[in-house]
Amino acid sequence: MAGYILLEEKQMQPFKPKGFPPNTVRMGFLDYVRELRQETFPFPEGHKLLLVGLEEVLIAAGNNLQEVEGLIHHILARKANEMEKGRIKVQIVFRSPLKSARDFWFEVGAGKRISLQRIFDSPPLKSDLAGNEYYFVGFNLT
Numbered sequence: 001m002a003g004y005i006l007l008e009e010k011q012m013q014p015f016k017p018k019g020f021p022p023n024t025v026r027m028g029f030l031d032y033v034r035e036l037r038q039e040t041f042p043f044p045e046g047h048k049l050l051l052v053g054l055e056e057v058l059i060a061a062g063n064n065l066q067e068v069e070g071l072i073h074h075i076l077a078r079k080a081n082e083m084e085k086g087r088i089k090v091q092i093v094f095r096s097p098l099k100s101a102r103d104f105w106f107e108v109g110a111g112k113r114i115s116l117q118r119i120f121d122s123p124p125l126k127s128d129l130a131g132n133e134y135y136f137v138g139f140n141l142t
Contacts, residue, residue, distance in 0.1 A: 002084050006092045006120065007134040018130040023048035023091050029057055036075050041082045048089045055096055055106060058114050069118035073141060076119070080139035098135060100125055 005020075012019045027035075029051050035042040043049070061068035083090075096106040104122040105113040123135040 002087055002089070003136055003138040004090050004092055004120070005134050005136055006094065006098065006116075006123070007132070008098055009093050009095050011132045011134060012091075012093065016132065019132050020091065020128075020134070022093075023050040023089060026050045026052065029053040029092070033072065033075055036079045041079070041086070043083075043086060043088050045086045046088070047086065049091070051090060051092045054092055055094055055114075058116075059108060065114070066118065069115075073119045076139070077141050080141065083139040100135065104135070 007020060009015060010019075013021050025048060027049055030053065032049065032051050057072075058065060058068065094106050096108065098104070098106050098116075099113070100122055102122065103115050104117050104120060105115045107113045120135070120137045120141060123137045125133055126136055127133045
């Protein structure tokens, strides 16, 4: 399944014994975006990435949140064909709870939330046979 699997850390091993096994290469989200901006595609075929830190990037964006989300969406969408062709597997892990309704967001605390809809639209909540919950978004982000 080529695309982005967005999930909460608590849905992964070792936090959950029958949870998702973490992909082999752990990378910060900003490092991932930096790699995607290179002219030469940076990942070998079948590469498995576990990305962390998207929450922190969006929180740090502050008043520039919409601009940062738009830039992230643009960079990810621009490399969608190459990611798909290379059958790259990407897990994006969140420490905060993910929620979806008409919007898709994570909770920051104190009743505040940050929408992920500008980047990933509003994917439906899914669960695997072991009951692990996740959201799946294709590389083309639709």
